[in-house]
Amino acid sequence: MDKEQLEFFRHQLQGKKEEIWAEAGKTMSEMTDQTSNVPDPNDRATLESGRSFELRIRERERRLLTKIEEALVRIDEGTYGICEECDEPIGLKRLEARPVTTLCIDCKTNQEKQEKSKGL
Structure with a gap:
């Protein structure tokens, strides 16, 4: 793989990494902004279900971040794409x-x- 192709993939991986971090920050902000003092049990259940779903997505993205970091290391080491x-x-x-x-x-x-x- 030539240098230009490696830089393309490095740029793509770093862009995805930044996107994931931005989404994680947005999720944290939204979760702290939402009040947990919701009087209606149905509304509270809906809110908790949404939070649980969002956290599952973030967990998948956390695992993807690890893979992105490993791919960036492989680019630096010259083993990316093998x-x-x-x-x-x-x-x-x-x-x-x-x-x-x-x-x-x-x-x-x-x-x-x-x-x-x-x-x-």
């Missing part, structure tokens, strides 16, 4: 679709087949 299983280059289209991926499409397909056969 499959961790077979050491072959990961296709650009796959990286464009999922820039944090560590497996080529063949290895990922094999991994999913194994997981499915084991019932995971």
Whole structure:
């Protein structure tokens, strides 16, 4: 992978990272602004359900942030875009679709087949 392509992916990953942090800040602000002293039980249940959903989304994004950080380290180390299983280059289209991926499409397909056969 050439330097221009690596910079493209670095920019894309850093942009997603900033987007996630901005959303997390917005969520925290909204949650602290909302009053928890809602007298109606139905309104309170709706509010709590919304909060729970929002927190699940943020947890998924937290895990994605970890993967983004790891991908940025791989860019710095020169191993970005190389499959961790077979050491072959990961296709650009796959990286464009999922820039944090560590497996080529063949290895990922094999991994999913194994997981499915084991019932995971």
